[in-house]
Amino acid sequence: MMDGRLQVFAGKANPELSDAIMGVLEAPIGRAVVDSFGNGETQVKLDENVRGSDVFVIQAMCEPVNHNLMEMLIILDAVRRASASRVTAVIPYYAYARQEKKTTGREPISAKLVANLLVTAGADRILTLDLHAPAIEGFFDIPVDHLRATPILASHFRRLGLEDLVVVSPDSGGVGRADEFRKRAGGSLAIISKQHPKPEQTEVIEMVGDVEGKNAVIVDDMIAGGGTLVKAADLLLSRGAKSVRAAAVHGIFAGDALDLIENSNIERVYVTDTIPRRQGTPEKIETLSVAPLMAEAIMRIHKDLSISALFT
Numbered sequence: 001m002m003d004g005r006l007q008v009f010a011g012k013a014n015p016e017l018s019d020a021i022m023g024v025l026e027a028p029i030g031r032a033v034v035d036s037f038g039n040g041e042t043q044v045k046l047d048e049n050v051r052g053s054d055v056f057v058i059q060a061m062c063e064p065v066n067h068n069l070m071e072m073l074i075i076l077d078a079v080r081r082a083s084a085s086r087v088t089a090v091i092p093y094y095a096y097a098r099q100e101k102k103t104t105g106r107e108p109i110s111a112k113l114v115a116n117l118l119v120t121a122g123a124d125r126i127l128t129l130d131l132h133a134p135a136i137e138g139f140f141d142i143p144v145d146h147l148r149a150t151p152i153l154a155s156h157f158r159r160l161g162l163e164d165l166v167v168v169s170p171d172s173g174g175v176g177r178a179d180e181f182r183k184r185a186g187g188s189l190a191i192i193s194k195q196h197p198k199p200e201q202t203e204v205i206e207m208v209g210d211v212e213g214k215n216a217v218i219v220d221d222m223i224a225g226g227g228t229l230v231k232a233a234d235l236l237l238s239r240g241a242k243s244v245r246a247a248a249v250h251g252i253f254a255g256d257a258l259d260l261i262e263n264s265n266i267e268r269v270y271v272t273d274t275i276p277r278r279q280g281t282p283e284k285i286e287t288l289s290v291a292p293l294m295a296e297a298i299m300r301i302h303k304d305l306s307i308s309a310l311f312t
Helices: 015-025 065-081 110-121 134-139 150-160 172-185 227-238 257-262 291-302
Strands: 006-010 032-036 042-046 054-058 086-091 125-129 144-147 165-169 188-198 201-208 215-223 243-251 268-272 285-288
Touching: 006 015, 006 291, 015 054, 015 291, 032 065, 042 065, 054 065, 054 291, 065 086, 065 110, 086 291, 110 134, 125 291, 134 144, 144 291, 150 172, 150 215, 150 243, 150 268, 150 285, 165 172, 172 188, 172 215, 188 227, 215 227, 227 243, 227 257
Parallel strands: 006 054, 054 086, 086 125, 125 144, 165 188, 165 215, 215 243, 243 268, 268 285
Antiparallel strands: 032 042, 188 201
16 A cells, blocks of 8 residues: 555546545545636645645646646645645546557657656546547656546446447547447447547548447547537437437537537437536536546546446
């Protein structure tokens, strides 16, 4: 077991999830001032002694992304300078994950930059959930525990008991996730082929698999603008699907995504609480909690137990 007591601090990005995690751990969140100075700079001051402690800092990099990222970095720096024995950055949603490689010349690899910043700020290890690009794990020279929320989503669908289920991957890169979902929830598999002519612009090309007369569920790691999801749903219905639902880990819902989904042919959308639920979210969007999973992972890391055992 890791020497030192377990202490958990949190940024202000997703207080509902932080509180839920601590509710499972049956412990209070560490006392700290996390605020802003009058000029907009982030203010952090720990109100607890962390010397020699095993410290976890929870912060999702959701909107406003840059502010929440900076808040995480400053909290990490404060904890490191206060002589914590080990510092784990707990990141339910990792921003800039779609910029993990150069697609054209003169572009940054922002996901690697964020990794460097986290380590420089004081993180000794990373605990995160469903990275958009799994290769980001390799950007770190410190341990990374990469959790998966697919079992949570699949278990919910298994409880729904839908007959004639077909699990649909919205692109070739998500086939592994969709297949894991299928193995846990049952049903068959279909794959949609698409291309990105421009950033955040998607064109659906073709589909492999039979969806006629079946209840389809589109499985993805995130829903951002919603356009890809709605196009995929329309394609599935045009191919004879009986109904279309969606399941994704990170519900970003940028721009007019909520209106698009509300007015679409999608019956229901299931996401997790890695990102706070926006005001005015339609009732057809249901949220499942990852708090028990993340709390268990925190405790296992503290006790030096296996994380992979959570997914066997």
